[in-house]
């Protein structure tokens with residue numbers, strides 16, 4: 001070998017060693033040496049696979065003292081949680097259910113990874129929600145609706161025979177943060193998922209996930225009986241249809257004894273549902289609930305229903321579901337998007353939370369960034385999740401937060417649940433953007449404990465995923481913590497919403513219009529810009545959506561003077577000259593907010609570049625490049641929205657902020673070639 005070849009080989013090897021594609025997520029513990037392992041014991045008293053896994057994780061990665069893992073079925077109050085305590089001899093993890101031991105093991109490993117003091121430990125962890133679930137919007141052809149991290153992880157063609165190693169890696173990552181349920185397929189569901197050929201594939205996945213405490217659920221198409229088996233209709237009051245579902249459910253449970261249940265999008269955006277037959281959502285949900293009940297299965301019935309009527313879209317879920325309160329079986333949970341329109345950068349909470357007193361409700365968040373820059377923008381979503389969970393509904397007086405309404409504290413429930421629409425695909429780094437992994441992580445952590453602060457979760461994640469060096473952590477926690485507000489600023493400040501480009505939802509299109517298209521899919525429906533002002537009047541003089549909120553929120557939101565300024569244009573059509581609290585006019589404030597958003601992203605770039613020495617070169621370059629896209633997009637958003645709204649406000653952009661660098665007419669010509677899927 002000549003010198004050149006040796007040198008190249010050496011470079012190759014060192015590249016491979018340092019190659020960092022992000023595939024390890026936050027699970028980067030180093031395997032302990034035989035010497036360290038010999039000094040301590042991991043003691044278990046069970047043959048079960050889950051307990052075996054807990055012990056294996058500790059054997060491999062735990063560098064501390066001995067650990068004993070004990071299941072005590074009497075510890076019911078822990079649910080699937082655990083305690084960890086220390087004594088002279090070492091540590092003990094106790095749980096009421098076997099899976100609790102695995103969660104406890106991951107907790108210990110997390111503390112170790114974070115460099116926490118492990119000498120004296122007294123931990124008790126009880127999860128806030130029973131069902132902590134991901135919703136995959138994955139189609140059977142491998143595409144993902146609103147997926148920005150490549151194709152689906154599920155290789156339906158190859159299942160059940162070929163098992164990708166990523167299935168177990170996925171399950172392990174979820175278990176490490178307490179996620180215990182997964183809906184495998186898109187809410188816009190193909191009936192085929194219930195075909196026997198597919199159910200054996202689903203079983204293969206369920207068999208892998210079970211070891212990690214994860215139950216599989218499926219989205220179903222309400223017309224399945226008719227489409228799959230040629231029944232005359234899929235009317236829930238038709239006895240044959242009821243029988244069909246009962247026998248389908250039996251078939252599923254024979255294959256998958258711990259199957260979780262169904263997620264249903266019915267009579268929404270063109271999906272079939274009970275209303276096709278003059279029946280109600282309750283009729284449809286109850287039919288499925290009755291079929292699932294003997295197996296303790298659940299129905300997650302989505303409240304995301306709206307139709308192009310004269311009624312404000314933001315009011316429709318409430319109008320549809322309130323009259324049905326009390327009519328649902330106890331194993332039905334109404335799955336409600338955090339905001340009343342649709343996963344926007346900022347929305348108030350959906351007023352159905354708290355209003356339904358006799359029906360279980362759960363929050364649905366979107367982890368995939370359909371409306372937040374796809375996998376191109378660094379937007380840390382824990383503050384958005386917390387904003388909803390901590391919102392006071394005032395349903396039972398002050399302190400009735402969305403979290404307390406949904407976690408069983410204020411509304412007894414057969415099972416409590418929370419869902420997040422997954423941002424996971426087959427990309428090496430799972431989520432497209434390295435920092436989008438933090439949103440998967442944050443969802444899991446908050447589903448377990450909604451009282452955790454966004455800062456704490458960011459810090460945990462950064463320490464495990466990158467490094468615990470303070471010079472890195474401090475600026476990066478700050479960047480993550482401000483990133484959601486930055487996105488709101490450069491996209492839709494002051495309560496603006498849904499002014500996205502049609503269909504794919506990437507980039508601005510406040511001027512957007514489609515001949516003959518549904519008004520409630522058009523930006524003008526939401527921003528109502530005209531010479532008088534900007535915003536949607538949802539006060540008593542407008543759509544009166546404010547009346548769906550409990551006092552005093554109805555009054556607070558309904559009055560221009562008391563409405564929080566970050567929701568002003570959500571609830572009011574505001575004159576351009578309206579004086580804001582800081583003395584700016586609404587128009588000036590809009591300009592400053594857009595500018596602030598752009599400046600924030602430019603600052604993110606500077607901070608990241610300055611941290612190069614703390615990050616491996618591969619992830620450094622990847623994030624740097626994404627931040628460049630984000631900065632360009634932020635300017636695009638600002639120019640598009642300000643130049644367009646200026647045609648109504650007819651006022652100058654304040655002279656102390658950056659001037660637009662685009663022409664409005666050029667921006668209007670941009671048509672991104674993006675499909676709905678991927």
Ligand code: BDP
Nearest residue numbers: 145146187188265304342343
């Ligand atoms: C919207 C998405 C659409 C989903 C829908 C839903 O644009 O792709 O099918 O939500 O949640 O935001 O059903």
